[in-house]
Amino acid sequence: MIGLLGMVYQATQLRPPQRDSPPGNSPRVRLSDGRYLAYREKGVPKNKSKYKIIIVHGFGSSKEMNFLAPQELVEELGIYFLLFDRAGYGESDPNPRRTVKSEALDIEELAEQLQIGSKFYVIGVSMGSYPIWSCLKYIPHRLAGATLIVPVVNYRWPSLPQNLIREDYRRKLVQLALWFSNYAPVLLHWWVTQQWIPSTSVLEKNPLFFSPQDIEILKKIPGFPMLSKDRLRQQDVFDTLRRDFITGFGDWDFDPIQLRNPFPQNESSVHIWQGYEDKVVPFQLQRYISGKLPWIQYHEVPHGGHLIVHYSGLCEAVLRALLLGEEPLKLEQGLTDKAICYCTHHTRMVLSESDRIAYGSDGAKSDSPHPPQIQDQDSLKETSSFSPLAAAGQNSLLSLTLNEIQHKSGKSFGSMNMDEFLANLWSVDENQDSSQPNQHQPTK
Numbered sequence: 001m002i003g004l005l006g007m008v009y010q011a012t013q014l015r016p017p018q019r020d021s022p023p024g025n026s027p028r029v030r031l032s033d034g035r036y037l038a039y040r041e042k043g044v045p046k047n048k049s050k051y052k053i054i055i056v057h058g059f060g061s062s063k064e065m066n067f068l069a070p071q072e073l074v075e076e077l078g079i080y081f082l083l084f085d086r087a088g089y090g091e092s093d094p095n096p097r098r099t100v101k102s103e104a105l106d107i108e109e110l111a112e113q114l115q116i117g118s119k120f121y122v123i124g125v126s127m128g129s130y131p132i133w134s135c136l137k138y139i140p141h142r143l144a145g146a147t148l149i150v151p152v153v154n155y156r157w158p159s160l161p162q163n164l165i166r167e168d169y170r171r172k173l174v175q176l177a178l179w180f181s182n183y184a185p186v187l188l189h190w191w192v193t194q195q196w197i198p199s200t201s202v203l204e205k206n207p208l209f210f211s212p213q214d215i216e217i218l219k220k221i222p223g224f225p226m227l228s229k230d231r232l233r234q235q236d237v238f239d240t241l242r243r244d245f246i247t248g249f250g251d252w253d254f255d256p257i258q259l260r261n262p263f264p265q266n267e268s269s270v271h272i273w274q275g276y277e278d279k280v281v282p283f284q285l286q287r288y289i290s291g292k293l294p295w296i297q298y299h300e301v302p303h304g305g306h307l308i309v310h311y312s313g314l315c316e317a318v319l320r321a322l323l324l325g326e327e328p329l330k331l332e333q334g335l336t337d338k339a340i341c342y343c344t345h346h347t348r349m350v351l352s353e354s355d356r357i358a359y360g361s362d363g364a365k366s367d368s369p370h371p372p373q374i375q376d377q378d379s380l381k382e383t384s385s386f387s388p389l390a391a392a393g394q395n396s397l398l399s400l401t402l403n404e405i406q407h408k409s410g411k412s413f414g415s416m417n418m419d420e421f422l423a424n425l426w427s428v429d430e431n432q433d434s435s436q437p438n439q440h441q442p443t444k
Helices: 002-011 071-077 100-113 126-138 169-183 185-192 212-218 235-249 283-292 314-324 402-409 418-435
Strands: 028-030 036-043 051-056 079-084 120-125 143-149 270-275 296-301 339-344 347-352
Touching (some): 028 100, 036 100, 071 079, 071 314, 100 235, 143 314, 169 235, 270 283, 283 296
Parallel strands (some): 051 120, 296 347
Antiparallel strands (some): 028 036, 036 079
16 A cells, blocks of 8 residues: 555656756847747848747747748848747746746747847747737737737636537546646656557547648648657656646636737737637637637638648738738638638638638538628527537537547447547547538538
8 A cells, every 4th residue: 555655656746857958059048037048030130120020839849830921021021030949848948937927928038138129029829829818918018919820728717608618528638638747747757658649640640639631731741749759758848748738728817818908009909810620729719719809800711720820821811910900811721712801790700712622621612702600709608508519510529528439439438548539539520521511611
C-alpha cells in the first residue's frame, strides 16, 4: 500500500523544467523578469513601415510559422511583421508562472524593447488567440487592431450557455486532459509517449480532428513536429505544451464575452475568422461569441477547416479587412474562385463559389447565391430544448457524445485503447456520411 501511494505521489510530481538543447541563433530580448524571448522580423523594414503587426503562433508551433501574405501586398501597404516564440516555445525561455495576463504583458514588453511604436496590430492563430483576448483585456490602449483566426474557445468561460457546450465531446476531452495535466503530469507524460498512442502522422489523417481540406493542406506543410513522440519525450517540450494548455483552457481572471469595445469610436476593428467545417472549434460557439460582442467582425469560410490560415488568399483577405476595412469579396482557396460576403446581424460570412476539388470534396458546385442559414443571435440564448449541433446540420462527428461512442462500439472506455477509440469515431462518421446527404452545402 505504501509503495502504491508512493507511485501515485510520484505521478503528480514533475521534475523542474530544463532545456534539453541550447537556444539557437535567433535575436532575443531580455524581459524585466530575466526571461528571454526569441523573435523574427519579416516584411518591410521597421523604420519604413506604415503598419506594424505582431503575429502570435498556436499550440506546438513557433515563430517559424507561415503567414502567407503576398509580397506585393506587403510592399504596397508597407507592412512590418514581428513573430516571436511564446514562453517556452522554440528559443524562448519558459515561464513557470505563465498566466493569461502574462501573455499580453510579454507582447507589450517585446513591442517596447523593439520600439515598434505606441500602437500595433496583433494577429493570433488557434491557441495563439488567447493572448489576443488577453491583449484586448489588459493592453487595449496599445492596440491598433486585432484579428483572431480560428480562435480556441475555453469551455470554462462563464457566459457560454450550457446548451451550446453540454454535449460537445471536445469539452469532455479537454476536461480529461486538464485533470491529468494538473494532477498527474508524470502519468500524462508517460501516456502520450507510448507506442500504442497514434503518431502525429496518423492523427493528421484522422477526420476526427481535421476536415478533408485540412488533410489536403497537411500533405503540403510540415504538420506539427513539436507534437511527435520524439519531441514529447523531451521534458522541456512537454512542460511547455502542458503549461500552455492549462493556461488556455483553465480558469481565467475575466470572461472575454464581457469585454468592452476597445475601439468605441470605430477608430479600428477586431475580427474573428472561422472555418464552417472546423472540427477543433465548433463554428456555433464563434457565432455566439461574435453575436454577444457586436463590435467584432465575424468572417466564416464555408468549406474551411481549422487550417484556413494556410489557404491561398486567406492571409491577404485577413490583412485587407484588418488594415483597410475591405470586405473579403475575393478569396482564393488553391484555385481561382470568387467569394461573396453576406452580413446577417453582426455576422459576416465568406461564401466560396469555387470548384470544391480545392477543398477535397466531390467536385460538385452549387448555383445558389445564399449562404448556409445563420440563426438570429437571440435564438442562441440558452433554452432547455435547443440543440445547436443538430440545428446546424452537423454530421455525426460533431454531435457525437462519449456515451454514444461507447454504445455504438459495444465497449466501455475502460476496455478501449486510444486506437480503438479513434477507429470507432472514424468508422461511425464514415458510415453515417455514406447514408446521409451532405447538409453543409446550400441546396441547388
